[in-house]
Amino acid sequence: MPLFEYRCQDCGHVTEFLEKADTKAEHPCEECGSKKTERILSAFAVGSSGSSRSGGTSCPTGTCPR
Numbered sequence: 358m359p360l361f362e363y364r365c366q367d368c369g370h371v372t373e374f375l376e377k378a379d380t381k382a383e384h385p386c387e388e389c390g391s392k393k394t395e396r397i398l399s400a401f402a403v404g405s406s407g408s409s410r411s412g413g414t415s416c417p418t419g420t421c422p423r
């Protein structure tokens with residue numbers, strides 16, 4: 358399940374939520390309660406498409422020359 362970040366457009370606070378990608382749920386800012394939050398795809402979700410953050414595919418052991 359991807360991790361989404363919601364950034365409050367009023368105070369700038371970012372809140373993280375684990376939820377399905379196709380959800381339409383809204384998450385009010387946990388700091389100020391504003392509902393003007395925009396969803397940001399977090400690095401966690403993006404990383405699954407090529408980033409080496411989750412262990413990497415080119416060097417699974419981490420001991421390769423490069």
Ligand SMILES: [Zn+2]
Pocket residue numbers: 365366367368369370386387388389390391
């Ligand atoms: Zn806020």
